[in-house]
Amino acid sequence: MSADKQSTEHHQLATQVIHGGKAPQDPEGALVAPLYQTSTFKFSHSDQGSARFAGEEPGYIYSRLGNPTVTQLETRVAALEGFSAAAASATGMGAIAATTMALVRSGDHVLVSDAIYGCSFALFSDLFERFGVEAEFIDMADASQVTKHLRDNTRFVFLETPANPHLKLLDIAAIKTAMGASAAKLIVDNTFMTPLLQHPKSLGADIVIHSATKFLNGHGDVVAGIVCGDEETIADIKMTTLKDMGATMSPHDAWLILRGLKTLDVRMQRHCDNAEKVVSFLQQHELIKKIYYPGLASHPKHDLVGSQMQRAGAVIAFELHSDEQGARAFLDALDMIALAVSLGDAETLIQHPASMTHSPYTPEARQAAGISDTLLRIAVGLEDANDIIADLKQALDSVASRWRDSA
Incomplete structure (x- = not known):
């Protein structure tokens, strides 16, 4: 990507962190989107409740399944990362666990960079093994290693760049190229860079994850995560692992991150x-x-x-x-x-x-x-x-x- 194009996109994102993913106009004209600090939502009649549970009518049911404040955050971060959808979670590890577990079944294989956050390492090396999913850790600095280790049952390739803790860099585009025609998803943890400094989707990433605890919030008063992807993938994550593990984000945390994003x-x-x-x-x-x-x-x-x-x-x-x-x-x-x-x-x-x-x-x-x-x-x-x-x-x-x- 040319320096001029990068500069133009950065300027656009600098505006989107404030104006992207705007909620519908508040009826009272509030400049800041209201905080919907509620656990549940009332139905106007029983048929409406049934229709919402059946997916036949849009609307909110219960904040573990969706909340207007959380939706606004998801919409904004998805826009910043260039995706059509996002799912917010209670922690960064909640986002990683819900995303990766939604993609695998017992007997599957996944490829993971050899340099990642300690709890991510524990998830893949311990919990995945307990449930019959083989996680293979490889040095992805040489992208050809990805090609060599891919299998027919490889469901995703997971990496951080820069890597935690010693800032190892991985070439996202080269790794995507090395994956060839594989159906595996390329998942990039973009926490260290934020969408303002690195745009994994434009380099071939299928899914981008953040610990929103970090730069996105920026004030040390929230633990949260968010995953961005296409609508089908995000809907699957939301309605299976994220919902059933209960790792969804609270409305107040979403409101705080929306505030943090502005700066x-x-x-x-x-x-x-x-x-x-x-x-x-x-x-x-x-x-x-x-x-x-x-x-x-x-x-x-x-x-x-x-x-x-x-x-x-x-x-x-x-x-x-x-x-x-x-x-x-x-x-x-x-x-x-x-x-x-x-x-x-x-x-x-x-x-x-x-x-x-x-x-x-x-x-x-x-x-x-x-x-x-x-x-x-x-x-x-x-x-x-x-x-x-x-x-x-x-x-x-x-x-x-x-x-x-x-x-």
């Missing part, structure tokens, strides 16, 4: 600007052993920044010239930066993947995925970049003095 464009610009400044600082500090950040020319598949990805994002991973004890000492020495999992909040957050978000991995799986004991992941927030850097510096300096003394 998504300006927030992402600040997040990315701050991240670039933090990376520049980290490159100069003696305690930093390695930095994983798509914006660096040394990063594998850096060429995807500017083509597949509009910018490099706001999440950085790095390793220290230390052991795990030194990494923990650094984390404990931080003052302003919060030691907490998640990302996309106004606050800068940092965590230790091996013992936290990716602890569901076996040691062997962590090693294969490149998750070392000194790997740290920082989600750069919206504070002044100089304050973020100052806190990192004082904590790194405190550990570096001990490292020098022991060297």
Whole structure:
């Protein structure tokens, strides 16, 4: 995709985060869509209730099955990702579980990237196995591996890019090409990028998933997920796994995410600007052993920044010239930066993947995925970049003095 076309589409999306998927005009003229904080909906007569349950008449029944506030969020995010439909869920993992379980039966096979979020790994490696679905984890950086491992009973290919936690990049278009004529669905977790920085559908993705907890909401006060796809796929997810597992989103959470979406464009610009400044600082500090950040020319598949990805994002991973004890000492020495999992909040957050978000991995799986004991992941927030850097510096300096003394 050309830079000019990317810029034009970004400008359009910057408006859509505010105006996309508008609900019908409120009868009272409210600028902000009302919050339908209700568990159930009244029928005007018994025939109407029966007709709605039979699918013969549109309308709402019960908020686990649909709610006007949730519908508005689904419509807006679907529009941002370029799809015709979306389904909102109570958590990001709710979206992943409901989507993938709707696509498989016992005896099926699925392909999964070897670098994904820890709970996604646990879902595919443990729960899927319990129900007779084989999940095969492969390195999709080489797209030809997808072709080699596809089977007739492969139902989907699942990936994150950039991958959690060390920002491994995967070429979505190349993977779709490698899938050839396979009927398998290509599922992309786009949480780290948002539709403003990466548009998987235009690269061949059949389904796009977000942990809406993160950048889409942006304020650290919601856990939620959303999946986008064609109307038939989304209807199947909504009326089977999502409904029956009960992992649907609350109206209040949908209302909060709609509010957060309005500032998504300006927030992402600040997040990315701050991240670039933090990376520049980290490159100069003696305690930093390695930095994983798509914006660096040394990063594998850096060429995807500017083509597949509009910018490099706001999440950085790095390793220290230390052991795990030194990494923990650094984390404990931080003052302003919060030691907490998640990302996309106004606050800068940092965590230790091996013992936290990716602890569901076996040691062997962590090693294969490149998750070392000194790997740290920082989600750069919206504070002044100089304050973020100052806190990192004082904590790194405190550990570096001990490292020098022991060297």
